[in-house]
Amino acid sequence: QQQVKQSPQSLIVQKGGISIINCAYENTAFDYFPWYQQFPGKGPALLIAIRPDVSEKKEGRFTISFNKSAKQFSLHIMDSQPGDSATYFCAASKLSGYKLSFGAGTTVTVRA
Amino acid sequence: EAEVAQSPRYKITEKSQAVAFWCDPISGHATLYWYRQILGQGPELLVQFQDESVVDDSQLPKDRFSAERLKGVDSTLKIQPAELGDSAMYLCASSIRGPGELFFGEGSRLTVL
Numbered sequence: 001q002q003q004v005k006q007s008p009q010s011l012i013v014q015k016g017g018i019s020i021i022n023c024a025y026e027n028t029a030f031d032y033f034p035w036y037q038q039f040p041g042k043g044p045a046l047l048i049a050i051r052p053d054v055s056e057k058k059e060g061r062f063t064i065s066f067n068k069s070a071k072q073f074s075l076h077i078m079d080s081q082p083g084d085s086a087t088y089f090c091a092a093s094k095l096s097g098y099k100l101s102f103g104a105g106t107t108v109t110v111r112a
Numbered sequence: 113e114a115e116v117a118q119s120p121r122y123k124i125t126e127k128s129q130a131v132a133f134w135c136d137p138i139s140g141h142a143t144l145y146w147y148r149q150i151l152g153q154g155p156e157l158l159v160q161f162q163d164e165s166v167v168d169d170s171q172l173p174k175d176r177f178s179a180e181r182l183k184g185v186d187s188t189l190k191i192q193p194a195e196l197g198d199s200a201m202y203l204c205a206s207s208i209r210g211p212g213e214l215f216f217g218e219g220s221r222l223t224v225l
Contacts, residue, residue, distance in 0.1 A: 006154075034213075043116070043203050043216030044155065089154050099168055100214065102154030 003027055004092050006103030014111050019077035021106045023090035026071065030092040035064065035075050036102075038087045047088070048075075080110045114138040116217035118204050124223045130192035133220045137186070137206030143167075145214065146179055146189050147203040155203055161187065162209075194224045 006023045013019045023033075034049035050057045050064040050073065057064045063076040077084055090103040117136040125131050137144050142163050147155035158177065159169040164184040172179065176195070181187040191198055201221050205214040 004154075032212075041218070043205070043218050044214075045216065046213045049213075091154075095212075099157055099160070102156070104154050105152070 002104070003101040004090055004103040006090050006106060008106060009104070010107040010109070012109045012111060013080045015080060015082060017080050017110075019075075019080050019084070019108050019110075021075045021088055021090070021108075022072065023074065023092075023103050024070075024072045025092050027092070027094075028071070029094050032093050032095045033064070033066065033073050034091050034100075035062075036089045036091060038089065038105075044089060077108070080108075082110045082112050084108060085110045114215075116204055116206055116215050118202075118217035118220050120220055121218065122221050122223075124225065125194050126225050127196055128193040130190065131194050131222060132191075133189045133202050133204075133222075135187045135189070135204030135217060137204070138215055140208065141206035141215070142184070142209045143207045144181055144187050145205040145207075146187070147205060147216075149201040149203055149219070151200070158189070158202075191222075194222070196224050198222060199224045 004025050035047045036044035037047045038044040048059045048062050050066050052068050055066050061078045066073045087105045087107045089105045091100050093100040119134050144161045146158045149155045158172045159179045160167045161181045164181050179189045201219040203219045205216045207214050
């Protein structure tokens with residue numbers, strides 16, 4: 001059973017545009033929500049993460065928005081660049097436990 | 113920069129053969145994970161070690177998969193016998209202790225013919 005549902009499966013955006021990826025979860029015990037970025041042939045790398053005590057976190061061009069009541073969180077990539085072309089995974093876990101559950105991934109293609 | 117080392121990067125084998133993957137986590141990282149990533153899907157946890165002890169192996173197909181981390185440092189994941197459905201990327205990751213940022217290796221891509 002997939003604990004984190006991610007959409008869309010893929011998206012194409014023009015350079016300078018905004019990429020938005022959405023995730024939803026069911027387990028209300030989750031309290032740690034990271035996003036990982038994966039380039040072809042490489043392992044995933046942590047991009048940004050959020051705890052449910054804040055509704056938004058921004059690091060450079062990347063922003064996580066978190067809606068605890070809706071059990072949803074999203075990644076916004078502002079001013080998208082060709083170098084942002086990658087697969088993005090949302091994930092969730094309990095900090096008191098260890099198991100990180102990943103979404104299915106979104107492949108982002110930024111056209112120059 | 114410290115990295116998680118994995119080998120081999122690529123492995124092609126015939127079904128019913130045995131395969132083994134090796135992982136060396138970042139020095140000092142107590143927690144080690146093995147994930148399986150099927151093409152087009154997110155990573156799925158197979159087994160998690162805290163030092164040399166297994167914390168979670170609930171998704172590990174124990175009839176054919178085994179994993180060990182004898183001295184609490186490097187780890188080996190074995191599949192015997194391999195089946196066609198085992199074709200996937202096998203990712204090793206480590207973290208300082210428990211959840212938080214996972215550092216992934218580049219993975220071992222297995223193709224079973």
